[in-house]
Amino acid sequence: MTNKFPKNFLWGASTSAYQVEGAWNEGGKGPSVQDVKEIPQGTTDFKVASDHFHRFEEDVILFKELGLKAYRFSISWSRVMPDGVVNPEGIAFYKKLIKLLCENEIQPVVTVFHFDLPLYISEKGGWENRETIQEFSRYCQVLFDHFAQDVPLWQTINEQNVMALAGSVIGTSQKSMKEKFQENHHMLVAQAMVTKIFHEGNYQGKIGPAPNIASVYPASNSPADQMAALNMSALRNWLFLDVAVFGKYNHNAWHILESIDAAPEVTREDEEILSQGTCDYIAFNYYNTMTVGSYFDKENKLDQQSGFGIPGFFQTMENKNLPLTEFGWPIDPEGFRFTLNDIYSRYRIPLLITENGIGANDTLTEEGLVHDQYRIDYLKEHIEQMALAIEDGVEVLGYCPWSAIDLVSTHEGMVKRYGFIYVNRTDEDLLNLARYKKDSFYWYQELISKNGAGESDEN
Ligand code: BGP
Numbered sequence: 001m002t003n004k005f006p007k008n009f010l011w012g013a014s015t016s017a018y019q020v021e022g023a024w025n026e027g028g029k030g031p032s033v034q035d036v037k038e039i040p041q042g043t044t045d046f047k048v049a050s051d052h053f054h055r056f057e058e059d060v061i062l063f064k065e066l067g068l069k070a071y072r073f074s075i076s077w078s079r080v081m082p083d084g085v086v087n088p089e090g091i092a093f094y095k096k097l098i099k100l101l102c103e104n105e106i107q108p109v110v111t112v113f114h115f116d117l118p119l120y121i122s123e124k125g126g127w128e129n130r131e132t133i134q135e136f137s138r139y140c141q142v143l144f145d146h147f148a149q150d151v152p153l154w155q156t157i158n159e160q161n162v163m164a165l166a167g168s169v170i171g172t173s174q175k176s177m178k179e180k181f182q183e184n185h186h187m188l189v190a191q192a193m194v195t196k197i198f199h200e201g202n203y204q205g206k207i208g209p210a211p212n213i214a215s216v217y218p219a220s221n222s223p224a225d226q227m228a229a230l231n232m233s234a235l236r237n238w239l240f241l242d243v244a245v246f247g248k249y250n251h252n253a254w255h256i257l258e259s260i261d262a263a264p265e266v267t268r269e270d271e272e273i274l275s276q277g278t279c280d281y282i283a284f285n286y287y288n289t290m291t292v293g294s295y296f297d298k299e300n301k302l303d304q305q306s307g308f309g310i311p312g313f314f315q316t317m318e319n320k321n322l323p324l325t326e327f328g329w330p331i332d333p334e335g336f337r338f339t340l341n342d343i344y345s346r347y348r349i350p351l352l353i354t355e356n357g358i359g360a361n362d363t364l365t366e367e368g369l370v371h372d373q374y375r376i377d378y379l380k381e382h383i384e385q386m387a388l389a390i391e392d393g394v395e396v397l398g399y400c401p402w403s404a405i406d407l408v409s410t411h412e413g414m415v416k417r418y419g420f421i422y423v424n425r426t427d428e429d430l431l432n433l434a435r436y437k438k439d440s441f442y443w444y445q446e447l448i449s450k451n452g453a454g455e456s457d458e459n
Contacts, residue, residue, distance in 0.1 A: 004390040005452040010107060010398025011444075012070030013063070013420060014355050016114040016158065018046050019407040021076065023053035028089040030082025032116035033126075043413025044427040050407050051423075051433045056097050058435065059405060062421055064104040066441055067448035071106050072354050072400040073097075074114035074158065081139050083120055091146055098150050108151045109400065111210055111354070112140055112194070114158035115410070127183035128175075133190040140194040141201075148203035153397075155210035155283045155354060156191040160184065161240045162212050165308065177262035185264035188243045192277025199277075206280035209244040210354050213237050213284040215339040217291045219317045224294035228314035231256060232292045235310070238346070241282060245347045247275035256313055281397065282347060285355035286382075289335035291319035327359050327416055333381035340389035340396065350395045356382055357402035359409060359416035362438065370422045370438035379440065383452060401444075405435070420444055 018024075018034040024047045025031070039045045052059055063071055079090035101108045113136070121132055140156075148154075157163075164184040175183070191209060198207045216233040218225035234252035242250040248271075257263040292314040309315035322330040336356070344351060358378040362370050379401060390396055406419035413427040422436040447453075 004387045010070040011448040012068055012072055012398055012400035013404035014072040014400040014402045015404050015407055016074040017076035018116040020050045020052040022049040022051045028087040029079040031119040032078040033122050034116045040411055044408055046408055048430055050405055060100045063106055067445050068106050070109050070398055071101055072109035074111040076116055077139055078118035086142055098147055102150055109153045110151045111155040111158050112143055127186050130186055133186055136190040137193050141197055144198060144201055144203050152205040154207040156194060158210045159212045160187050161236055177260055181257055181262045182264040189270050189273050192274045195277035195279055208279040208281040208283050210283040211240045213339055214288060214290045215335055215342045217289055219291055219293035228292045228294040232314040243274055244279045247278045281350040283352040283354040286336055286339055288330040289332045291317045293317045325358050333385045336382050337385040337389045340394045341392055344394040350397050352397045353399045355402040357418045359418050361415050362417045364422055368436050372438045372440045375440040376443045
């Protein structure tokens, strides 16, 4: 691989608050929807998670040793404003974390909302209630005022498209399409509102959305399948990015919403806010591509990556060309290059990868080692394709794989691990929560030290 990565490329790694922090009811934190959701049988809840709240100092030292240039994490809304009022202990926690990152020359990359709506807001109707837009704006204003001087890259909402399209899987919504897309619309307005606040406040840095983007392949070369792919991409990807970048809904997505009676009510004022709060860059999570056909004839297994169908528009299909992870997600590194190009050619603004990675049931040996060659292979192949995308001309700011450290999976507990650092606990037993460096830790450390040139440069 030739080295295509710019000098200041942000080699990073990612986590989210409710999946890593624990301390769910400490330090003045209020409950979030994640703390009260029904946990799938056999998996742990999020009460202790990786205990990062108590061990963040040890963790940041490990991130430094790993060589991270950036750490993408989320701030817990219910820790900072548990009941709508600022919790000084919550602010103090993130101040300490951000300070420590800066002292260690790790750039903080902050997502303000990652699936963990405060429970008190959810009880007032959550995103269905337009007042949540104001609550979100007040919360973001607090974050910008306290942290913007040290945080150059902000993301508004993590995987809003997954919340809208697969909310039942991640425990954020069980509603009808109509209700979900009205909620979704309020989130889009909220996102535009805080983007506008950020710009008007002249804070330093950039702000953008963080959807999960998956390019969509047609199942065959039939024109009907091409149209199905176009439709799915419009609904799954471009709806969210067109609003974030252009300030208006994608026409194909809007047509689908109207056809299934799920088009939201949009006021004149909403339209104005959407057009005024457009983003500076696009952060996105990439796990795999999607493949669709034009027909709809079977029950779908619903998962946030395996997808779904809309009668008359598209139907998710298996792609036999792609191997699967042990948890059934397709592995498609070339699709990563494709997706990077797909996004960049539409929007022509810088991209940041905020998640990419492989969930696996890692084993800790008696010697305290984790031989996760599969993770090294996965990341290496994706990084090679990202290098090719950069060579294609795509502007990429950085790469923050999921996850910096083991954490609790959104719906599959501790057996599905993603980290460079192993956390010694299981779903049933907290054990000692000790940290162990996996083989992938040493591999990524070396790759970062060579600015991505990786092993293949020496060959
Ligand atoms: C994304 C989320 C993350 C994370 C990741 C892996 O959808 O932004 O929060 O959980 O996917 O998903 P899972 O834990 O279900 O394997």
